[in-house]
Amino acid sequence: MADLIFIIPLAPLIGFIINGLIGKKLGENIVGFIGCFSIFISFIISILALWKVASTGEAINFSAGLGSWISSGGVEVSIGFKIDQLSAVMINIVSGIGFLIHVYSIGYMKGDEGVYKFFAYLNLFCFAMLILVMGDNILLLFLGWEGVGLCSYLLIGFWYKREDYADAGKKAFIVNRVGDFGFLLGIFLIIIYMGTLDFAGMQGWIDKHPSEVKNLVGSGVITIITLLLFVGATGKSAQIPLYTWLPDAMAGPTPVSALIHAATMVTAGVYMIGRLHFLFSLSDTTMFIILIVGAATALYSGTIGITQKDIKKVLAYSTVSQLGYMFMAMAVGAFSVGIFHLMTHAFFKALLFLSAGSVIIATHHEQDMDKMGGLSKRLPITYRAMFIGCLALSGVVPFISGFLSKDLILEKVFFGSLPAGKLFWIVGVMAAIFTAFYSFRLMGMTFWGKTKMSHEDYHHVKEPHKAMTGVLIVLAVLSLFGGLIGIPEILGGANNFHHFLTGKNKVFTEMVGETHHGALPYILMIISTSLGILFAFMAARLYSKDSSLPDKFSEKGVGKLLYTLSYNKYYVDEIYDIIFVRTIVNGSRILWKYIDVYIIDGAVNGIAYLFKRVGNLGRNLQTGNVNSYALSFIIGTIGVISFLIYYLIKSS
Amino acid sequence: MNFFTLESSIILGLILFAIGAYGVISRRNLLVVMMSLEIMFNAVNLILMAFTYFNFYEKGDQLGHYLVLLIITVAAAEAAVGLAILVTIFRNKKKIDTDDLSEMKG
Numbered sequence A: 001m002a003d004l005i006f007i008i009p010l011a012p013l014i015g016f017i018i019n020g021l022i023g024k025k026l027g028e029n030i031v032g033f034i035g036c037f038s039i040f041i042s043f044i045i046s047i048l049a050l051w052k053v054a055s056t057g058e059a060i061n062f063s064a065g066l067g068s069w070i071s072s073g074g075v076e077v078s079i080g081f082k083i084d085q086l087s088a089v090m091i092n093i094v095s096g097i098g099f100l101i102h103v104y105s106i107g108y109m110k111g112d113e114g115v116y117k118f119f120a121y122l123n124l125f126c127f128a129m130l131i132l133v134m135g136d137n138i139l140l141l142f143l144g145w146e147g148v149g150l151c152s153y154l155l156i157g158f159w160y161k162r163e164d165y166a167d168a169g170k171k172a173f174i175v176n177r178v179g180d181f182g183f184l185l186g187i188f189l190i191i192i193y194m195g196t197l198d199f200a201g202m203q204g205w206i207d208k209h210p211s212e213v214k215n216l217v218g219s220g221v222i223t224i225i226t227l228l229l230f231v232g233a234t235g236k237s238a239q240i241p242l243y244t245w246l247p248d249a250m251a252g253p254t255p256v257s258a259l260i261h262a263a264t265m266v267t268a269g270v271y272m273i274g275r276l277h278f279l280f281s282l283s284d285t286t287m288f289i290i291l292i293v294g295a296a297t298a299l300y301s302g303t304i305g306i307t308q309k310d311i312k313k314v315l316a317y318s319t320v321s322q323l324g325y326m327f328m329a330m331a332v333g334a335f336s337v338g339i340f341h342l343m344t345h346a347f348f349k350a351l352l353f354l355s356a357g358s359v360i361i362a363t364h365h366e367q368d369m370d371k372m373g374g375l376s377k378r379l380p381i382t383y384r385a386m387f388i389g390c391l392a393l394s395g396v397v398p399f400i401s402g403f404l405s406k407d408l409i410l411e412k413v414f415f416g417s418l419p420a421g422k423l424f425w426i427v428g429v430m431a432a433i434f435t436a437f438y439s440f441r442l443m444g445m446t447f448w449g450k451t452k453m454s455h456e457d458y459h460h461v462k463e464p465h466k467a468m469t470g471v472l473i474v475l476a477v478l479s480l481f482g483g484l485i486g487i488p489e490i491l492g493g494a495n496n497f498h499h500f501l502t503g504k505n506k507v508f509t510e511m512v513g514e515t516h517h518g519a520l521p522y523i524l525m526i527i528s529t530s531l532g533i534l535f536a537f538m539a540a541r542l543y544s545k546d547s548s549l550p551d552k553f554s555e556k557g558v559g560k561l562l563y564t565l566s567y568n569k570y571y572v573d574e575i576y577d578i579i580f581v582r583t584i585v586n587g588s589r590i591l592w593k594y595i596d597v598y599i600i601d602g603a604v605n606g607i608a609y610l611f612k613r614v615g616n617l618g619r620n621l622q623t624g625n626v627n628s629y630a631l632s633f634i635i636g637t638i639g640v641i642s643f644l645i646y647y648l649i650k651s652s
Numbered sequence B: 001m002n003f004f005t006l007e008s009s010i011i012l013g014l015i016l017f018a019i020g021a022y023g024v025i026s027r028r029n030l031l032v033v034m035m036s037l038e039i040m041f042n043a044v045n046l047i048l049m050a051f052t053y054f055n056f057y058e059k060g061d062q063l064g065h066y067l068v069l070l071i072i073t074v075a076a077a078e079a080a081v082g083l084a085i086l087v088t089i090f091r092n093k094k095k096i097d098t099d100d101l102s103e104m105k106g
Helices: A007-026 A028-056 A085-108 A115-134 A138-156 A163-194 A199-208 A210-218 A221-236 A245-251 A254-263 A267-275 A284-305 A311-331 A335-362 A380-394 A401-415 A421-446 A455-460 A466-486 A496-502 A520-544 A549-553 A557-567 A569-619 A626-651 B006-026 B030-055 B063-093
Strands: A060-062 A068-072 A075-078 A081-083
Touching: A007 A028, A007 A115, A028 A060, A028 A085, A028 A115, A081 A085, A081 A115, A085 A115, A085 A254, A085 A267, A085 A335, A085 A466, A085 A496, A115 A138, A115 A254, A115 A267, A138 A163, A138 A221, A138 A245, A138 A254, A138 A267, A163 A199, A163 A221, A163 A245, A199 A210, A210 A221, A221 A267, A221 A284, A245 A254, A245 A311, A254 A311, A254 A335, A267 A311, A267 A335, A284 A311, A284 A421, A284 A569, A311 A335, A311 A401, A311 A421, A335 A380, A335 A401, A335 A466, A335 A496, A380 A401, A380 A421, A380 A466, A401 A421, A401 A466, A401 A520, A421 A520, A466 A496, A520 A549, A549 A557, A557 A569, A626 B006, A626 B030, B006 B030, B030 B063
Parallel strands: none
Antiparallel strands: A060 A081, A068 A075
C-alpha cells in the first residue's frame, strides 16, 4: 500500500501532461475521459489509503527513492509523503469532490474551444492540492500551496479574452502572493529556531526541548511565527483582510468556483492550521486573533451575502463566511470539528455551486437572480439539489451535514477556553442567521415565485447534460448524509469522525474537552436553530411571494444606507484600491518618471557622454600624420632619458 | 690638433642624429623620411663604434664591432621591407607624401 500512494498525486499530473501536450488533437471526449479517469485513479487509491489508515490506525509513510530534496547546513528537507488520519480525510475530499467536479465539467464545458486546457488545469489543480495535503514537511506543503495559487490564476482567468475575467485572475494571484509572503517568512523563522521543516521533526523538537519552547513562547517568537503562517492562511482561505479575491474569483467557469471553494485551495489554510496545530496551540495570542478574524469574517461576509444579486456572488460570500466558522473552530482548539466542517462544507458547497452552474447553463449564462424566479418547475433535479444544498448550508434541519458541523463549532466556541467565548457564540449565531437568510433568499429569487424571464426564454430552460445532473444527485446524497459520521454524543451519536482524528495516532490534541454541561448545549442548539429557521422562513416568504417589502426597506433612511453599504461590499475593494493600489501605482510612477529617468538612466547616459567627450579630446592626438607621431615619439624619448639622467645624477 | 678623439666622434654622431631626427619630423616625402632614418641609425652606430674603439679595442674586446655589424644587417633588412611598403603605397596611391597618407586619423 505504502508504495502505491505516490500514484495519488502522480495520476492527475500525468493527466495534466497528456492533456496539456496533446489534448488539442485528442478531441473533447477523450480529453474529458483522461481528465476524469486520472483523478478517479487518485480517488480509488485515496479510499484504499483511508481504509488502511482507519483499520491500522498508523500513518502511511512514503519516501522511497525520492531522497533528499534540499540539504543546506543543518537543514535537511526530503520529499516524502505521509498520510495520517488528517491527510487521509483531505485526500478523499480533494480527489472525491474533485472527481465529481471533473465529471460535471464534461457537461459544463461542452463546446468550449479550450476544453483540453481546462481539463489540464483542473488536473494540475488537484495535483497541487494533493501535494499540499500529502507532503510530510512544510516546504512540500508550500509547493502545493503555490501550485494551487498558480492554478487558481489560470482557471479564474480561463476566459481570458474578457478583460475583467483576466483581471480577476490576476487579483486572486496577487492577493494570494501577499499572504504567501507572510507564510514564507513564517517558514524561515521555523528554520531559524527549530532547524527542521518536517512536521514530525517539528513536533519532536517541541517535545524534546521544553525549556527552549518555553523561552520561545515567552519571548513571543512562536506568536510571530504562527501569526505569519496565519497571514498565509488568510490569503489562501479568504479571511479578512485578504478575502477580496474570492468573490472576484467567480469570473472563472462555475466548476472552477466549485473546485476552489469546496475541494481545494480555500481549505488549504484550515488544513495548514490543523497540520501545525501543535505550533498554533502554543500561542494563545495567535489563537485569539484567529478567533477574532474568523468570527469577524463569518459575520461580515454574511452581511454582504444577503444583498448580492449575482447567484455565484452569494455563494462566494457564503464560502468566506463558512471559512470564518472553520477558523473559529480551529482557534478554540477544536481541530477535528474544524476539519469536520471543512468536509461537510466541501459536500454542500460543491453541490450549491454545481447547481448554480446548472442554473446558469440552463438560462444561457444568466447570473443575475433578479432575472430568474420560478425555475423549480423547469429544473426539478437542479431545484431539489439546490434545496438540499441550502438546507445543509443554513443548518436549519437537524442531522443534515451543515447543521451538525456548524452546531458543533458554536458549541465548542461557547465552551472554549479562550476569553469571551459567549460573545463569539453570539457572533456565530448571528452569522448563522445571515446564512439561513441568504440561502433561502437565493432559493426564493431563483426557484420560487413567479418567473421574471420572458415567456419564450422560460420555456427554453431545460435540465442540462446528464453528466451534470448525475453529479448533483451524488453530491446531494453526500450533503444529506455525509454529516452522519460525526454526530456528537449529545445527539446520541458516537462522534466517529472526532475519534478518528483524535484517536490512536493522536493527530490532534484537542484543546477543548468533551462538553458535558447538562441541558445547556441543547438550549444553545435550540436557540441557534430556531433563529435560523425563523429567518429562513422569512427570507423564503419575502423573496418568493413577490413582496415589495425588501425594496421598500432599501429605498430610504437607514435601510438604504445599510443596503448600499452591503451591496457595495462596504466599499472595501475601493478602499484597498485607494490605499494600496493607487499608492503603489503613483509611487511607481514617481520612481519611473524621476528616479528611473533622471537618476538611473541619467547615470548610464552620463557615463557614456563622459567617455564621448574624453574620446573627442583624445582623437586630436591621432593626426594620422607620420611626422607628428615621430615628433611625439622623439619628445617622449627625450623626456624619459632626461628623467633617467636626472635620477642618476641625483642618486649618485 | 688631433680630431680623432672620443669626444669629437660623439659630437659628430649627435649632429648626424639631430639632422636625421629633423628630417624625420619635417620632411613630407616618405623616401626622404626613410633616408633620414638611416642617418639616425648610422649616427648611433658611429657612437657605438667610437666607444668600442677608444675604450675596449686595446684590451682586445671587439664585441662592439660585432654588434654594429648586426645592426647594419638588421637595418638593411628593415630598409628593404620599408622600401617595399613604400613602393606598394606608391603603386596604390600614386603619391608618397605623408600629408596625404592620413587614414589613421582618429
